[in-house]
Amino acid sequence: MWASIVRRPFSRVRQKCKIKVLGINQWASFEEGTTCSLSTLVSSDIFPFQAPPRADLQNKVRAISAFCSKYGIDYYHFLQEPGIPRLFGDLEKYPADALGTVKRPHGGDMDGLDRTLCISSPIVQEHYRNMTRKFVREYPDVKGIWFYNLDGRGWLCTPELCERCKKICADSPANKYNPWETQALLISLLAETAHEVRADFDFRSFAAVHHKGGAVEKLLRSSSGYNSLTGNWNGSDHDIMVPDVAEPAPEFVVAQKVCAERLIPMVAYFSFNNLEQVSRSLPFPFHVCDALNKFKGWGITCINEVVGPIPEHNSINALVMREFQSNPDQSPEVFLPALAGRQFGEKAGVEGNSWIVSQHYTRCRRSVKVHQLGSE
Numbered sequence: 438m439w440a441s442i443v444r445r446p447f448s449r450v451r452q453k454c455k456i457k458v459l460g461i462n463q464w465a466s467f468e469e470g471t472t473c474s475l476s477t478l479v480s481s482d483i484f485p486f487q488a489p490p491r492a493d494l495q496n497k498v499r500a501i502s503a504f505c506s507k508y509g510i511d512y513y514h515f516l517q518e519p520g521i522p523r524l525f526g527d528l529e530k531y532p533a534d535a536l537g538t539v540k541r542p543h544g545g546d547m548d549g550l551d552r553t554l555c556i557s558s559p560i561v562q563e564h565y566r567n568m569t570r571k572f573v574r575e576y577p578d579v580k581g582i583w584f585y586n587l588d589g590r591g592w593l594c595t596p597e598l599c600e601r602c603k604k605i606c607a608d609s610p611a612n613k614y615n616p617w618e619t620q621a622l623l624i625s626l627l628a629e630t631a632h633e634v635r636a637d638f639d640f641r642s643f644a645a646v647h648h649k650g651g652a653v654e655k656l657l658r659s660s661s662g663y664n665s666l667t668g669n670w671n672g673s674d675h676d677i678m679v680p681d682v683a684e685p686a687p688e689f690v691v692a693q694k695v696c697a698e699r700l701i702p703m704v705a706y707f708s709f710n711n712l713e714q715v716s717r718s719l720p721f722p723f724h725v726c727d728a729l730n731k732f733k734g735w736g737i738t739c740i741n742e743v744v745g746p747i748p749e750h751n752s753i754n755a756l757v758m759r760e761f762q763s764n765p766d767q768s769p770e771v772f773l774p775a776l777a778g779r780q781f782g783e784k785a786g787v788e789g790n791s792w793i794v795s796q797h798y799t800r801c802r803r804s805v806k807v808h809q810l811g812s813e
Contacts, residue, residue, distance in 0.1 A: 581639030628662025
């Protein structure tokens, strides 16, 4: 499996459905902002005062998911919940028992506080059941959900700031924003509700990122209904190179173990071309070959390429990914000169020399655990 999640507007995705040629069989796409919430795609019968769904976004999701389906590519919608309620309706109109409070690690008011929908509240649970059923029913070409939260615009209650969540979160620290108990409750609620409508709906959840140590295994074993997990080898959300001294983080190993027990895919989440701090795609392919070889040694068979190959930036890396995902044991020193000859003709020697320089750079970085372009 080779999945790709692209952090750019849907309007550009249609132009990139050449991704099938690159061996990519899954696609997840989203626009920044509130568009990652169900409230922008379906209305809530529980909170009818919320702003109506965005017609432009509804049309885009239906169009691109149908377009992907036509070419045999599974389309996933990026989802962040619980959404910040003030973004979708007047806070004063929400029932008091629907709201909770989060002490955010970033953002919020001057004290880092923000109001969120309390997932321990029965009325909020019914709100999400209602919207999930509608979403699965009204977007038949969407293969599944790609779920990520505790960042951006999706926050759980901090237990010490919510009496309902404090009763449920007996194991997690009361003053933290990431209790695994309510996270497990939310994942299970969304996934199981989706499957009530469509048994083949694929709910993919992040395995770790905002949970560390023993909390990860508790979260994964307490959650039900998810069909696959995703995560980065270092326990974070993504990275762009893998040093030679690297070993999979305990959180990633636990996720692999749980997936093996449940007979579901564990999808490695990785950036071969771009990160948030890299303005344009990386111009060299050696780290692509190297990472795929390491992933094979770690038992990884499914890859989620973050941001995704952008052909107008670097078609070479995209072609290298296609070749090395199927055969990561081949020699870059043999494959790449031939590729340069096909791509650049008489200029292949010049381009090949630049690759050699970049290869030297990547080798210089192999002895360190955290490289300059890393996410940690």
